[in-house]
Structures are given as structure tokens and as C-alpha cells.
Amino acid sequence: MTIFPPMHRMRDEWFGNVRGDVLAGLVVALALIPEAIAFSIIAGVDPKIGLYASFSIAVIVAITGGRPGMISAATAATAVLMVTLVKEHGLQYLLAATVLAGLLQIVAGLLKLGYVMRFVSRSVMTGFVNALAILIFMAQLPELIDVPMLTYIMVALGLGIIYLFPYVSKTIPSPLVCIIVITALALIFGFDQLRTVSDMGELPSTLPIFLIPDIPFNLETLRIILPYSVAVAAVGLLESLMTASIVDELTDTTSDKNQECIGQGIANTCTGFIGGMAGCAMIGQSIINVQSGGRGRLSCFCAGVFLLFLIVVLGDWVGRIPMAALVAIMIMVSIGTFSWSSITNLREHPRSSSIVMLATVVTVVWTHNLAIGVLIGVLLSGIFFAWKIAQLFRVTSELSPDGTTRRYRVEGQLFFASVEDFNAAFDFRESVEKVVIDVGNAHIWDISSVSALDMVVLKFRREGADVEIVGLNEASETIVDRLAVHDKPGALDDLLGH
Amino acid sequence: MAKLIAFIDGSIYSESVCDHAAWIAKRTAAQVEVVHVLGRRMISNAPGNLSGRIGLGARTALLEELAESDAQAAKLAQERGRAILNDAKARIEGEGVGDVGTRLRNADIVETVQEYEAGADLIVIGKRGLAADFARLHLGSNLERVVRSSTRPVLVASRAFRPIKRVLIAFDGGRSVTKAVDFIAGLKGFDGLDFRLLSVGQENAEMRRKLEAACETLRAAGYVADARVEPGEPEKVIAEMSEADETDMLIMGAYGHSRIRNFIIGSTTTEMLRSCKIPVMLFR
Numbered sequence: 001m002t003i004f005p006p007m008h009r010m011r012d013e014w015f016g017n018v019r020g021d022v023l024a025g026l027v028v029a030l031a032l033i034p035e036a037i038a039f040s041i042i043a044g045v046d047p048k049i050g051l052y053a054s055f056s057i058a059v060i061v062a063i064t065g066g067r068p069g070m071i072s073a074a075t076a077a078t079a080v081l082m083v084t085l086v087k088e089h090g091l092q093y094l095l096a097a098t099v100l101a102g103l104l105q106i107v108a109g110l111l112k113l114g115y116v117m118r119f120v121s122r123s124v125m126t127g128f129v130n131a132l133a134i135l136i137f138m139a140q141l142p143e144l145i146d147v148p149m150l151t152y153i154m155v156a157l158g159l160g161i162i163y164l165f166p167y168v169s170k171t172i173p174s175p176l177v178c179i180i181v182i183t184a185l186a187l188i189f190g191f192d193q194l195r196t197v198s199d200m201g202e203l204p205s206t207l208p209i210f211l212i213p214d215i216p217f218n219l220e221t222l223r224i225i226l227p228y229s230v231a232v233a234a235v236g237l238l239e240s241l242m243t244a245s246i247v248d249e250l251t252d253t254t255s256d257k258n259q260e261c262i263g264q265g266i267a268n269t270c271t272g273f274i275g276g277m278a279g280c281a282m283i284g285q286s287i288i289n290v291q292s293g294g295r296g297r298l299s300c301f302c303a304g305v306f307l308l309f310l311i312v313v314l315g316d317w318v319g320r321i322p323m324a325a326l327v328a329i330m331i332m333v334s335i336g337t338f339s340w341s342s343i344t345n346l347r348e349h350p351r352s353s354s355i356v357m358l359a360t361v362v363t364v365v366w367t368h369n370l371a372i373g374v375l376i377g378v379l380l381s382g383i384f385f386a387w388k389i390a391q392l393f394r395v396t397s398e399l400s401p402d403g404t405t406r407r408y409r410v411e412g413q414l415f416f417a418s419v420e421d422f423n424a425a426f427d428f429r430e431s432v433e434k435v436v437i438d439v440g441n442a443h444i445w446d447i448s449s450v451s452a453l454d455m456v457v458l459k460f461r462r463e464g465a466d467v468e469i470v471g472l473n474e475a476s477e478t479i480v481d482r483l484a485v486h487d488k489p490g491a492l493d494d495l496l497g498h
Numbered sequence: 499m500a501k502l503i504a505f506i507d508g509s510i511y512s513e514s515v516c517d518h519a520a521w522i523a524k525r526t527a528a529q530v531e532v533v534h535v536l537g538r539r540m541i542s543n544a545p546g547n548l549s550g551r552i553g554l555g556a557r558t559a560l561l562e563e564l565a566e567s568d569a570q571a572a573k574l575a576q577e578r579g580r581a582i583l584n585d586a587k588a589r590i591e592g593e594g595v596g597d598v599g600t601r602l603r604n605a606d607i608v609e610t611v612q613e614y615e616a617g618a619d620l621i622v623i624g625k626r627g628l629a630a631d632f633a634r635l636h637l638g639s640n641l642e643r644v645v646r647s648s649t650r651p652v653l654v655a656s657r658a659f660r661p662i663k664r665v666l667i668a669f670d671g672g673r674s675v676t677k678a679v680d681f682i683a684g685l686k687g688f689d690g691l692d693f694r695l696l697s698v699g700q701e702n703a704e705m706r707r708k709l710e711a712a713c714e715t716l717r718a719a720g721y722v723a724d725a726r727v728e729p730g731e732p733e734k735v736i737a738e739m740s741e742a743d744e745t746d747m748l749i750m751g752a753y754g755h756s757r758i759r760n761f762i763i764g765s766t767t768t769e770m771l772r773s774c775k776i777p778v779m780l781f782r
Binding site: 023024027028030031162163165166169170171172173174175176246249250251252284287288290291292293332333335336337339340341 | 552560565568
């Protein structure tokens with residue numbers, strides 16, 4: 001395992017699609033600015049912190065990540081996790097937590113934890129994107145509550161421009177048109193009651209500089225930042241890996257998930273040192289990127305560079321953009337991120353998967369922590385799956401013609417969830433001389449089922465019957481944690497066949 | 499030789515690749531597998547949508563749009579690929595080779611080479627591909643990648659085939675070229691082929707001895723072989739000698755240096771491939 005992506009594909013990944021990547025990078029940068037500002041405000045820091053972060057994360061992940069064509073920057077998912085940290089301890093602790101989160105992500109990548117993504121089911125993923133869309137939308141609420149009527153008109157106008165302008169031209173990004181028109185209106189008619197970006201805090205005026213977070217380096221600091229760093233690292237990786245699979249699907253290519261973990265980690269670590277907050281991959285922006293023709297590493301890189309260029313050069317003008325324009329763009333991102341088909345699918349999909357999806361959404365909206373939501377979703381999917389598999393189980397029996405021997409045939413999956421059915425299937429009141437339990441067509445998966453079988457044998461003995469168990473060897477092959485199906489030829493056939 | 503793999507892409511080099519493959523396969527009774535690689539789809543040719551707008555169901559809509567345009571492009575590429583392969587098969591069979599197979603792959607060329615080379619003894623590829631810029635004498639972008647990643651000898655076909663009688667071996671005494679001599683000596687069916695071994699640099703006893711040994715190996719296998727040492731710059735002298743002697747093919751070791759070094763001072767191999775108008779067989 002190396003820290004950097006393999007060299008041999010670099011040329012293709014960087015320069016395989018220069019024109020598409022540069023154009024897409026520009027489109028993405030325009031949408032990144034409002035996001036970075038909005039997410040800084042969520043976290044309770046100056047827009048500068050989010051803008052520096054978006055620049056640095058985009059540029060570094062472009063170099064170190066494992067999924068070309070994906071956009072990473074400061075995100076809502078990580079910003080909401082750090083609200084209390086900033087409120088109680090201040091910006092410097094946020095920077096330190098960012099560095100630590102990055103280091104944790106690098107470790108996760110080196111340990112190849114990308115592997116655990118396979119336990120995140122489709123329903124959990126849908127729940128995740130829906131919850132994320134809701135979080136992004138909720139983050140706009142402060143700009144929409146207790147504001148003059150004019151703000152609503154401007155937001156509505158902005159949304160109108162964003163959604164309708166593409167019918168006029170698809171070569172000019174409609175979010176850009178939205179920003180320009182609304183800013184122009186505000187300046188021409190002197191809408192002073194509209195809040196502008198510069199009201200939200202300091203904007204960057206220079207390139208970012210290297211700095212070490214100004215915190216005491218002791219265990220107490222670690223105790224404060226560690227919980228936040230763990231949450232940020234987990235959520236960051238989850239969103240990044242999920243976005244990576246979405247981009248995989250859209251572009252019909254593969255990506256290196258563990259490399260992506262390491263890349264995200266390096267980006268966050270470095271970002272903390274130049275005064276930026278933690279971030280990760282962004283679902284909405286990545287979709288915009290692919291839609292605009294971005295496929296290579298260059299698009300994410302360009303997005304970061306354009307972003308910083310626009311901010312540093314046009315900083316004064318950016319400050320005058322009314323928040324209403326940015327809110328309109330963020331509402332679009334929220335709508336585009338939400339999986340609307342999941343609502344119509346609620347009726348058609350199996351109830352268990354709908355419950356998993358809704359549980360994920362509800363938990364996230366409640367805790368503002370995507371990691372907890374996903375954890376709940378994954379646990380529920382596991383439980384539902386076990387419940388379903390437990391039904392693949394039956395016990396049949398027949399009495400010998402002379403009435404002295406009963407033969408039970410156990411078939412199917414025997415594990416903790418089917419033990420109760422297993423126990424209920426035996427008739428201990430029947431007095432027979434001999435009981436044969438044939439488990440040759442069953443799979444014994446765990447210790448629960450072994451002890452259940454022992455108990456059944458014991459019970460029959462107490463009733464005065466001799467007990468014989470047939471086919472135990474075949475049945476218990478599944479109990480070892482690693483099924484040796486890959487190193488014994490034909491082992492899988494045996495397992496499936498008996 | 500049991501099997502050789504010919505990579506073609508439908509450019510003008512494809513015919514030459516087929517002819518080279520046929521020439522060798524006929525003499526060695528080898529099986530030929532013609533492979534056309536459709537290449538990874540980096541860019542969908544979807545109409546550029548720079549609106550930056552994502553609406554309801556954006557992901558599903560985009561996925562469908564991309565899949566649709568990919569499907570169309572893939573169908574076209576597939577038809578074209580089949581046609582190219584059928585032409586190639588007919589051409590090679592026309593030269594009297596019996597066993598010709600064709601493969602159409604959706605993959606990167608280097609991955610395909612690695613996948614297939616295990617069963618093959620020689621890889622044949624064109625000096626330039628469709629994408630190469632002829633005017634600037636650029637070499638095919640895939641050539642170096644293929645040669646570097648392959649463990650088999652690679653025959654780089656020139657623009658047009660002409661029957662091979664005289665072969666120049668650029669002899670530096672190294673491992674690759676020794677491997678080349680052994681490979682040739684192991685072939686059957688090329689009796690009477692005339693090999694010129696050329697070592698560029700100061701003459702010394704060590705080099706003389708190695709040259710003589712190589713000549714002996716070749717003569718023992720039924721070839722004509724002759725060695726000499728010339729002073730000068732390797733790139734220049736080899737190119738000049740091959741022209742003066744009217745050799746039909748050049749054999750040499752390839753890419754002995756790291757990519758980094760090549761990036762800075764350029765690669766002898768690339769230089770040779772560019773300046774020689776004859777097919778070059780490369781050994782790593």
C-alpha cells in the first residue's frame with residue numbers, strides 16, 4: 001500500500017479529458033463558492049475558513065484521491081458535526097480536529113476499511129443522500145426565517161433563473177447567471193435590507209498560509225477534539241465512498257476506495273494546517289461535474305484553483321452578493337441531491353428496506369450526525385436480513401412403522417434468529433425409544449445453534465430416548481468464521497448442495 | 499513458437515501488423531490471435547451540459563443519459579471493431595496461416611496485453627496508432643506502455659511490410675539482448691536469415707568475446723551471423739548502419755532506464771523507434 005495513487009494511470013487520469021475537465025471545473029467552482037460560504041456559516045466560522053478548505057481539499061484530493069471525476073471540498077455533512085466544538089472551544093480547536101480527522105482517515109485507508117462499505121445497503125445509501133439533502137436545506141433556514149419579504153422574492157427569482165435559464169442556453173452555468181442578476185438588481189436598486197456575503201464574516205483576501213493550530217498540545221485537548229475528529233473522519237469517509245460509488249455508476253468506471261480514504265485523509269490533514277475546516281466528497285457537486293463533462297482529476301483540481309482565484313481576485317464583488325442568491329443555489333443543490341424516486345418507491349419496495357431508509361433519514365435529521373444515521377441503517381438492514389434468512393428453515397419428522405423411533409429432518413439455516421423455531425419443532429411429550437436428528441441438510445452458523453442442538457439432545461435423553469445425530473460434520477462446516485470455500489476446490493458446491 | 503498476438507486498431511499500420519504476424523506465423527506454424535481493443539471509455543460524448551443545474555431525479559436522469567450515449571458509441575465501436583478484425587483475419591489467412599483467432603475487448607490495451615501474454619511468445623503492434631500525430635513523428639502513445647509492461651518480446655511493425663532477409667542486432671552485451679539472441683536461436687523455420695550484430699563503443703576483449711558467443715549461438719541454429727564493433731553514438735551509428743546495410747529489421751533491448759530518467763534525457767529506445775523506418779523487435 002502506498003500513500004499516493006499508482007503512477008501508470010496518472011497521465012490518463014489527469015490529461016485524458018482536458019477540455020471537458022477544465023470547463024466542468026469552472027462550472028463546479030461557481031457552485032462551490034456558495035456552498036463553502038454556507039457551510040462555514042453552519043459551522044459558525046468566517047466564510048474564509050470554508051473557502052480556504054474548499055480550495056485546499058479540492059486541489060489535494062485531485063492529486064491523492066482514488067476516484068477521478070469526483071469533487072471534494074468543505075461539506076455540510078462535516079460542518080454540522082463541528083458546530084458545538086466551535087461554539088465551546090473556538091476556531092483553533094476546529095483546525096486541530098480537522099488535522100486529527102485527516103490522520104484517522106489515512107489510518108482507515110491503510111487498514112483498508114473501504115471494505116466495510118459493502119455492508120452499507122442501497123436503502124442506507126438512499127437514506128444518506130436524502131438526509132444530506134435535508135441537512136443542506138435546513139442549513140438555509142436561518143437565511144429564510146425572520147427576513148424581509150424582499151428576500152423571499154429574490155430567492156424565488158434566483159430559483160426561477162437556475163431552473164429556467166438552461167432552456168435558453170446550456171453553455172452558461174445558470175447558477176452564475178443567478179448570482180450576477182441578483183447581485184446586479186441589489187446594487188442597481190440599492191436593496192440595503194438584503195444581507196450580503198460580507199455580512200457573514202471575513203472573506204479571504206490573500207492566499208492561505210501555513211499555520212499550526214494555536215492550542216495546548218496535551219491530553220485534555222485530545223480529549224476535547226477526539227470525539228469530533230472520529231465523527232468527522234467517519235462521516236467524511238462515508239460520504240466520500242458513497243459519492244465514489246455514485247460516480248463509478250455514472251461513468252461506468254471503477255475506483256480505488258482505500259486510496260480515496262487516504263486521499264481524503266491527506267487533504268484534511270493539510271487543510272487543517274492552512275486554516276481550513278474538514279470536508280469530504282460532495283454528492284451534488286460530483287453529479288454537476290459529471291453532467292458538465294468532468295471525468296478526470298483535472299476537474300476537481302481546476303475547481304479548487306478557480307475557486308481561490310475568483311475569491312482572491314473578485315473578493316470585493318463576492319462580498320456584495322446577496323445571500324438570497326446563494327440560498328437559491330443551495331436549495332437547488334439540496335433538491336438535486338435528494339432522491340425523489342425514493343418517495344414513490346416507498347410503496348413498491350419491501351417494507352424492511354423502506355424502514356431502513358426512513359430510519360437513516362430520521363436519525364440523521366435528529367442527531368445531525370450522518371455516521372449515526374448510517375450505523376442505525378446498517379444495523380437495521382442486518383437485523384432484517386437475519387430475520388428473512390431465519391425463515392429459510394424447517395423441521396419435518398416421521399415415525400417409524402413400529403412407533404419406537406422418530407426421525408427429525410432439519411433443513412435450512414440454523415443460527416441465533418432461527419433457534420426459537422428450532423426448539424419449537426421438537427415434540428418432547430411423545431415417548432419414543434429412539435430419536436434420530438438428521439442435520440445433514442442444515443447449516444449450523446453459530447454457537448447459539450450448537451447449544452440449542454445440545455439442549456434438544458439433553459431434553460430427549462431426560463425423556464428416556466436414545467438420541468442419534470446424523471450429518472453433523474457437514475452441517476457444522478459453516479460454523480468456523482472463515483469458510484474454506486476458496487482454498488478447497490468444490491467446497492462451495494458441497495456447502496450449497498447438501 | 500506456439501502463438502503470437504497481433505494488436506490492431508484500424509489505422510494504416512494494421513495491415514502491416516497483419517503482414518508481419520503472418521510472415522512469422524507461416525514459418526513457425528504458430529497460431530495468430532488478432533486483438534482489437536476498444537479502449538476504456540474515458541469520455542462520454544454526451545452533449546455538453548454546462549448549465550450546472552441539477553433538478554429532481556438528477557442522478558437517475560444523468561445516469562440514463564450517459565448510459566444511452568455510451569451504448570450508442572459502444573455499438574458503433576463494436577461493429578467497426580468486428581469489421582477490422584474480420585479484414586485482418588482474412589488478410590492473414592490469405593498469407594497461408596491456418597490458425598487465426600480474433601478477440602474484441604473492452605479494456606485498456608496494457609491490461610489486455612497482461613491478460614493475454616501468458617499464452618503467447620510474441621506480441622506484434624504498430625509503431626503508431628490511430629491517435630498519433632503523424633506530422634510530428636510522435637510514437638503511438640500506447641507503444642511504450644505496452645513494451646514496458648510486457649514480459650514478452652514485442653515486434654513493432656513499420657508502416658509497410660517487406661520480406662525480411664537481413665537483421666541488425668544492436669548488441670550491448672546486456673541481459674535483454676542475450677535474451678533476444680537465445681529467443682531467435684530457439685526459433686525454427688527462418689534458416690538462412692542473415693544477422694548482423696553491431697556493438698557501438700570502444701572495442702574491448704570482453705565485448706568481442708560476448709559478440710563471438712552470440713554469433714556462435716546463432717550459427718549453431720542455422721543462421722548466417724556476423725559481428726562488428728563501431729565507435730560513436732549508439733543512436734546515430736545504429737540508424738546509419740541499418741540504412742547502409744539495407745537491413746530489414748532491427749532487434750534491440752528496450753527501455754533499460756527508469757521513466758524518470760527517460761522523462762529528463764529522453765529514451766534511446768524511443769529515439770531508435772522514431773528514426774528507423776524498419777520493424778523493430780524489442781526485448782526487455
